[in-house]
Amino acid sequence: xxxxxxxxxxxxxxxxxxxxxxxxxxxxxxxxxxxxxxxxxxxxxxxxxxxxxxxxxxxxxxxxxxxxxxxxxxxxxxxxxxxxxxxxxxxxxxxxxxxxxxxxxxxxxxxxxxxxxxxxxxxxxxxxxxxxxxxxxxxxxxxxxxxxxxxxxxxxxxxxxxxxxxxxxxxxxxxxxxxxxxxxxxxxxxxxxxxxxxxxxxxxxxxxxxxxxxxxxxxxxxxxxxxxxxxxxxxxxxxxxxxxxxxxxxxxxxxxxxxxxxxxxxxxxxxxxxxxxxxxxxxxxxxxxxxxxxxxxxxxxxxxxxxxxxxxxxxxxxxxxxxxxxxxxxxxxxxxxxxxxxxxxxxxxxxxxx
Amino acid sequence: xxxxxxxxxxxxxxxxxxxxxxxxxxxxxxxxxxxxxxxxxxxxxxxxxxxxxxxxxxxxxxxxxxxxxxxxxxxxxxxxxxxxxxxxxxxxxxxxxxxxxxxxxxxxxxxxxxxxxxxxxxxxxxxxxxxxxxxxxxxxxxxxxxxxxxxxxxxxxxxxxxxxxxxxxxxxxxxxxxxxxxxxxxxxxxxxxxxxxxxxxxxxxxxxxxxxxxxxxxxxxxxxxxxxxxxxxxxxxxxxxxxxxxxxxxxxxxxxxxxxxxxxxxxxxxxxxxxxxxxxxxxxxxxxxxxxxxxxxxxxxxxxxxxxxxxxxxxxxxxxxxxxxxxxxxxxxxxxxxxxxxxxxxxxxxx
Numbered sequence: 001x002x003x004x005x006x007x008x009x010x011x012x013x014x015x016x017x018x019x020x021x022x023x024x025x026x027x028x029x030x031x032x033x034x035x036x037x038x039x040x041x042x043x044x045x046x047x048x049x050x051x052x053x054x055x056x057x058x059x060x061x062x063x064x065x066x067x068x069x070x071x072x073x074x075x076x077x078x079x080x081x082x083x084x085x086x087x088x089x090x091x092x093x094x095x096x097x098x099x100x101x102x103x104x105x106x107x108x109x110x111x112x113x114x115x116x117x118x119x120x121x122x123x124x125x126x127x128x129x130x131x132x133x134x135x136x137x138x139x140x141x142x143x144x145x146x147x148x149x150x151x152x153x154x155x156x157x158x159x160x161x162x163x164x165x166x167x168x169x170x171x172x173x174x175x176x177x178x179x180x181x182x183x184x185x186x187x188x189x190x191x192x193x194x195x196x197x198x199x200x201x202x203x204x205x206x207x208x209x210x211x212x213x214x215x216x217x218x219x220x221x222x223x224x225x226x227x228x229x230x231x232x233x234x235x236x237x238x239x240x241x242x243x244x245x246x247x248x249x250x251x252x253x254x255x256x257x258x259x260x261x262x263x264x265x266x267x268x269x270x271x272x273x274x275x276x277x278x279x280x281x282x283x284x285x286x287x288x289x290x291x292x293x294x295x296x297x298x299x300x301x302x303x304x305x306x307x308x309x310x311x312x313x314x315x316x317x318x319x320x321x322x323x324x325x326x327x328x329x330x331x332x333x334x335x336x337x338x339x340x341x342x343x344x345x346x347x348x349x350x351x352x353x354x
Numbered sequence: 355x356x357x358x359x360x361x362x363x364x365x366x367x368x369x370x371x372x373x374x375x376x377x378x379x380x381x382x383x384x385x386x387x388x389x390x391x392x393x394x395x396x397x398x399x400x401x402x403x404x405x406x407x408x409x410x411x412x413x414x415x416x417x418x419x420x421x422x423x424x425x426x427x428x429x430x431x432x433x434x435x436x437x438x439x440x441x442x443x444x445x446x447x448x449x450x451x452x453x454x455x456x457x458x459x460x461x462x463x464x465x466x467x468x469x470x471x472x473x474x475x476x477x478x479x480x481x482x483x484x485x486x487x488x489x490x491x492x493x494x495x496x497x498x499x500x501x502x503x504x505x506x507x508x509x510x511x512x513x514x515x516x517x518x519x520x521x522x523x524x525x526x527x528x529x530x531x532x533x534x535x536x537x538x539x540x541x542x543x544x545x546x547x548x549x550x551x552x553x554x555x556x557x558x559x560x561x562x563x564x565x566x567x568x569x570x571x572x573x574x575x576x577x578x579x580x581x582x583x584x585x586x587x588x589x590x591x592x593x594x595x596x597x598x599x600x601x602x603x604x605x606x607x608x609x610x611x612x613x614x615x616x617x618x619x620x621x622x623x624x625x626x627x628x629x630x631x632x633x634x635x636x637x638x639x640x641x642x643x644x645x646x647x648x649x650x651x652x653x654x655x656x657x658x659x660x661x662x663x664x665x666x667x668x669x670x671x672x673x674x675x676x677x678x679x680x681x682x683x684x685x686x687x688x689x690x691x692x693x694x695x696x697x698x699x700x701x702x703x704x705x
Contacts, residue, residue, distance in 0.1 A: 062566035062567070062568060062569075063537075063566055170654040171424075171654070172654050173654075200423040200424055200593070200654065200655055201423055201593055201595075201634060201637065201638075202423060202633070202634060202637060202650070202651040202654075202655065202670075203654055204637070205637035205638075205639075205648040205649070205650035205651070206650040206651075206652070208639065208648055208650075209647040209648055209650055212647070213647070227566060227567065229567070230638065230639045230640060231639055233639065234639030234640075234648070235639075267568060268567060268568060270571075271567040271568045271570065271571035272567055272596065273570075273571075273574070273594065273596030273597050273599060273600045274596055274599060274600075275595040275596045275598070275599050275623070275635060275638055275640075276599055276623060277599040277600075277602070277619045277620050277623050278620070279599070280596075280599045280600040285571055285575075287568075287571050287572055287575060288568045288571075288572075289572075290522075291536040291538055291539065291569070292566075
């Protein structure tokens, strides 16, 4: 990684040696958008998380949970209402447009729909070269071409695709181009926002393998935002579950998928269909009633209580904070663990799905 | 908008009820049966053979899952079977709905049969809903036409239907507009609309793909429950193998416009015999494959404009038999009772 002269914290020699180094950090971040009538859509409402160098942090949640807005905040593509965003040890929350150009080299993004994120009139080569030009990373047209070819090969594409246009490529190839472009600035962190959601099933595995291979070879750090919980489990070293603008549980995939402590995590996991008809026939599913409430007017106390099968009267009064329920596993539920056990016990003997 | 002149002469629901008391499901006529269905679409680059030689049937109370990736022809198969294929499509083959040969019928009669006996639920509920009409009006629009209901009866029926699909306080919500509902609730409205004429067949084309998993679980459960209670036959089109495992009785896997494997859901999942089905199931991340790469299938699904001469999966196939696979179309052959696969090299269970 080439050090940004404006960033004293980034010494490429040291960073690899320190596995605990925090690449990016959100502290009590709130992102509120104005809503009609003077109200606010509280898309992100008090999120704190740190992403360590070389790891993949999975961020899961339903639509409206604020997971994409959280990703955008790391690139300062949305402004914080309060709280802070730190990248490479420096507070970038209020950086100016000019300063942000440096930030956007250090934090790159891959979007869900590669069709929409690539300019249809430009060649693949021109799209991949854009960060090289903007950040002045190459000094000649020849160097640019060589670097584009190298980037395309890194993502498993032939270098001669540089002369093609996006419509000549398949969906999987276009997503590879999106990844090549994200790699161009040698970023410290790549935010992957639903990178496989719009791809065909047989292509999703290719892209997951590619992302993991690149991470291995280049020591990349990912924030992997997805609603596909099986993909998140496969990709992530740690997972954070969001609900209505808050993180409700974090831990390793083994902890969350094996012993979820928050009732929402348990319900979310039980809703994922398993590709085995025998399992599906006999499994007990926790079906949540209703929809995620409006982020304009979130419920008092615990935000999940309106849909929680184990809600108690005092859940309406106290807003739970994240507490450590096992080493490295945190849950924001006053009845963490206990509520999940009760939910699971409660489904025994009920009619099973299907 | 439907034309008022298509109102059936038959009053009320007479004639629709007696079919539900047949002599038993084994000998009952399938609700929908298609045979050798082929769809060719004219494009600027020439004709594209999007669906070829597809056979399947679905019985009352049963769910057939049509599985495939983009371009596999799964949606077009069903649209063509029900007479909803685009104008540029040429459809051949036989389609029998409740024993009646649809392809031989003139369009007005076919439309009447479709409207009366088939309900549709598509991926995006807003493509089925009119934003300027109340949900109550839309839910029963078809009933008014096909069952000859009055406005007052239709409104009562709308409340009943919204209740049936689990919309809270249906009597208040019946006068609301689609934008006042969440995505999951809109999809419930569309399901209510699809069920309004008590259809014999429900076509669900990726009905949960645009929804979150918790909402998906609700909708899957709702359709399964309605199928049990109403005895509706369901054709469920999806690319999600987890959903298939949860909803299907029988499965047809499509690739490059053809069925490559079909059979009872347990047989297909326990003993996938086509290299494509097996590779697709293996490529899913799941417990136990955390370390190391997923066994991905190389390449992308073929375009209907650019299909290989032989087996459509040949260029991506991990088995990749021989020159015959490349040049000759494999037939659909039985590997077990009711379980057929289109390959020269069916995989055995422990392969």
